[in-house]
Amino acid sequence: MRQQYDTSVPPAAFSVADAFMLRTALDSLGGVRGLDTLDVACGHGSTARLLASGGARRTVGVDSCPERIRRARAHETGEAGPVEYHVADAAGMPQLGPFDLATAVYLFNQAHDRVALHAMFRAVRANLRPGARLLAIVPNPGAFPHVDWSPYGIRIVERTPGGDAPLLRARLETDPPVAFECREWAHADFAEAAVDAGFATVAWQPTRTPPACEIRDETYWARYRSAPVSSLMNCVA
Structure with missing residues (x-):
């Protein structure tokens, strides 16, 4: 999901909201x-x-995708400072740190079962110093079929119960549309995995949206906040 909307032009509303929510948390x-x-x-x-x-x-x-890493390296301009890129699966990430802060945007919903979910959190925690933070943007469960997210750039097409979490089939409302799949984990599942990995605290930040503009006014963002696509998880190691 993350990789598909990275290059969406113009950015989908939900990704604009995600970026704003993450920036305000960092600030x-x-x-x-x-x-x-x-x-x-x-x-x-x-x-x-x-x-x-x-x-x-x-x-x-x-x-985990070499092609995405290649494209990330190609975007480097030197203006933002150097970024090291590594190809690795999140659940089996090697020791690259220690770090003071980790971010993860639509990572944990990609875990296909509970074992993989817990492995992802453990791998992130293992790379953090004591007292470091993880800021993770994760989808909100329970929207389909009650909420229509298509005005914000994403549509859930099908929900199939089974396994440790239901499978969601969805698409980005780009031109052309891009199909993807992920698991509908509950926020409690994410919190459980974080605590099991050794995070001392887990908190959730209320949804925040950008200021109104000509493209998306306050009425638009108010509707979004009533059923937002994502939440921000804030974990302290």
């Missing part, structure tokens, strides 16, 4: 200047570049 923590930072499931590198441009001492991006 509330005092920014990243001088920190060692890690972006897991970095896609084409948009969040990694955000961290580097914020003055991080070291920024590392990790993704």
